[in-house]
Amino acid sequence: MTTVVTIKGVDKVFxxxxxxxxxxxxxxxxxxxxxxxxxxxxxxxxxKSTLLRIIGDLLPPTSGQxxxxxxxPAEARRDRDYGMVFQQATLLDWRRVLANIELPLEVAGQAPxxxxxxxxxxxxxxxxxxxxxxxxxxxxxxxxxxxAIARALTLQPxxxxxxxxxxxxxxxxxxxxxxxxxxxxxxxxxxxxFVTHSIPEAxxxxxRVVVMSxxxxxxxxxxxxxxxxxxxxxxxxxxxxxxxxxxxxxMLRGAEE
Amino acid sequence: xxxxxxxxxxPALRPLVGFLLILVALLGLWEGYKxxxxxxxxxxxxxxxxxxxxxxxxxxxxxxxxxxxILAPAQRGSEEPLGLVLARASFVTFREALAGFAAGSTIxxxxxxAFVRSPLVERGLMPWVIASQLIPLLAxxxxxxxxxxxxxxxxxxxxxxIAALLSFFPVTVNTVRGLRSPSPTSVEMLRxxxxxxxxxxxxxxxxxxxxxxFTALKVAAGASVIGTLVGELPSGLPDGLGRQLLTxxxxxxxxxxxxxxxxxxxxxxGVVFVALVGLVERLVIPPARRVQS
Numbered sequence: 001m002t003t004v005v006t007i008k009g010v011d012k013v014f015x016x017x018x019x020x021x022x023x024x025x026x027x028x029x030x031x032x033x034x035x036x037x038x039x040x041x042x043x044x045x046x047x048k049s050t051l052l053r054i055i056g057d058l059l060p061p062t063s064g065q066x067x068x069x070x071x072x073p074a075e076a077r078r079d080r081d082y083g084m085v086f087q088q089a090t091l092l093d094w095r096r097v098l099a100n101i102e103l104p105l106e107v108a109g110q111a112p113x114x115x116x117x118x119x120x121x122x123x124x125x126x127x128x129x130x131x132x133x134x135x136x137x138x139x140x141x142x143x144x145x146x147x148a149i150a151r152a153l154t155l156q157p158x159x160x161x162x163x164x165x166x167x168x169x170x171x172x173x174x175x176x177x178x179x180x181x182x183x184x185x186x187x188x189x190x191x192x193x194f195v196t197h198s199i200p201e202a203x204x205x206x207x208r209v210v211v212m213s214x215x216x217x218x219x220x221x222x223x224x225x226x227x228x229x230x231x232x233x234x235x236x237x238x239x240x241x242x243x244x245x246x247x248x249x250x251m252l253r254g255a256e257e
Numbered sequence: 258x259x260x261x262x263x264x265x266x267x268p269a270l271r272p273l274v275g276f277l278l279i280l281v282a283l284l285g286l287w288e289g290y291k292x293x294x295x296x297x298x299x300x301x302x303x304x305x306x307x308x309x310x311x312x313x314x315x316x317x318x319x320x321x322x323x324x325x326x327i328l329a330p331a332q333r334g335s336e337e338p339l340g341l342v343l344a345r346a347s348f349v350t351f352r353e354a355l356a357g358f359a360a361g362s363t364i365x366x367x368x369x370x371a372f373v374r375s376p377l378v379e380r381g382l383m384p385w386v387i388a389s390q391l392i393p394l395l396a397x398x399x400x401x402x403x404x405x406x407x408x409x410x411x412x413x414x415x416x417x418x419i420a421a422l423l424s425f426f427p428v429t430v431n432t433v434r435g436l437r438s439p440s441p442t443s444v445e446m447l448r449x450x451x452x453x454x455x456x457x458x459x460x461x462x463x464x465x466x467x468x469x470x471f472t473a474l475k476v477a478a479g480a481s482v483i484g485t486l487v488g489e490l491p492s493g494l495p496d497g498l499g500r501q502l503l504t505x506x507x508x509x510x511x512x513x514x515x516x517x518x519x520x521x522x523x524x525x526x527g528v529v530f531v532a533l534v535g536l537v538e539r540l541v542i543p544p545a546r547r548v549q550s
Binding site for chain 1: 440455465542
């Protein structure tokens with residue numbers, strides 16, 4: 001397995017004028033292999049979103065090293081190795097669904113015919129073909145998020161970075177979206193780094209869960225989730241799923257003491 | 258389905274019906290107020306307190322007198338009705354206002370873009386932009402007219418400059434607001450697939466700013482009409498509405514309804530201008546977005 005992301009000794013400090021600097025991340029080391037689904041799990045303030053933004057070159061680390069596909073994050077971003085999905089779908093409300101998905105292709109300078117072909121393929125992938133001509137606000141929250149996922153995947157990025165993408169959805173929609181994401185992940189064989197503060201979500205989706213703790217943000221441990229693939233609806237009802245939930249929960253609690 | 262007299266008006270006609278109802282109510286209020294004053298001898302009923310505005314025909318002419326003056330010849334020995342004279346003057350004023358509006362809006366948009374691109378420029382220039390709105394217009398208008406005369410520029414340019422001075426401000430402020438309206442996450446989304454700053458502007462910030470911009474353009478359209486009228490007064494331009502307003506205020510004693518007619522045309526000019534901008538807005542911004550904003 002080739003390594004996609006290597007993080008070594010990353011610190012992130014947000015300076016404050018009063019002198020009480022916030023240490024958002026301290027001494028982070030992670031390696032993510034190709035095709036893995038890694039969750040960053042922890043309570044608010046543990047720096048998981050900050051870490052995701054450092055990997056995606058939206059924030060610079062204060063110190064330490066990040067390598068993505070053998071490049072710096074800045075180079076990886078320039079080469080469009082990233083697809084990002086945020087808690088808000090951030091669809092542009094003046095563009096129809098298809099045009100929203102075409103946006104990255106437009107930015108990359110692809111021809112209109114090719115853009116449409118590719119965007120329709122992506123709509124197929126998230127099973128929203130009939131909504132190509134709708135405006136974003138005509139869709140439900142879950143559907144908007146599926147469009148955002150389609151948009152993030154149009155450029156066939158190496159690495160999919162997801163920042164609490166289902167955090168704003170209700171529990172039922174959330175579980176359906178998790179199944180959907182599993183299906184997409186199986187189909188595209190992407191490497192995924194997924195930020196969440198839901199323990200069942202992290203366990204259900206991931207091949208590995210990185211457990212983080214706040215003040216300062218750090219990694220307290222990693223839990224391998226060797227549940228059989230593909231994950232299914234019944235996965236959540238298996239005893240081994242519960243064992244993994246307990247493992248992760250214990251690790252989180254251990255960090256608090 | 259057969260339409261019955263009691264059926265509600267078609268949706269497209271509803272705003273028009275509302276407008277007419279309010280118009281009738283306003284006219285009723287005007288004449289009712291006059292009637293009230295005349296029956297009590299100019300005081301609030303059952304008191305000795307004078308009504309805030311006098312109700313005699315010189316202070317408050319009858320509506321039919323104002324309408325009549327619009328239809329009657331403007332001057333003795335002339336066939337031309339006052340309405341035609343005022344309409345022609347309105348058109349002249351409109352052209353000047355349009356020039357001022359175009360110049361002011363262009364400057365406003367460019368300033369807005371510059372401010373968003375460079376906070377340093379914004380901090381340096383913003384106080385001056387605000388100061389420009391605090392200049393007493395009546396004082397500066399004759400100066401601008403003199404300056405224009407010195408460079409042998411046509412007088413209408415001086416008038417347009419004053420209109421531009423009034424209209425660039427709301428456009429500047431709202432352009433800045435609109436360009437900054439996208440959420441930080443939307444900006445991150447574009448950066449995640451390496452959009453350039455120019456693409457960020459074209460694909461995200463400019464489309465997001467349009468509803469803000471058009472709100473400002475409507476304010477600017479109204480302001481440019483006001484600026485033009487004020488500018489026309491000292492310029493001595495003979496053809497515009499400003500001159501008509503001035504003339505009829507001189508002869509207010511002998512014909513108050515004519516000044517009211519001229520005021521009516523000034524207001525109508527502003528309304529038409531704002532409505533025109535609204536029309537362009539409808540063409541530029543798809544209906545789906547207007548529902549939202």
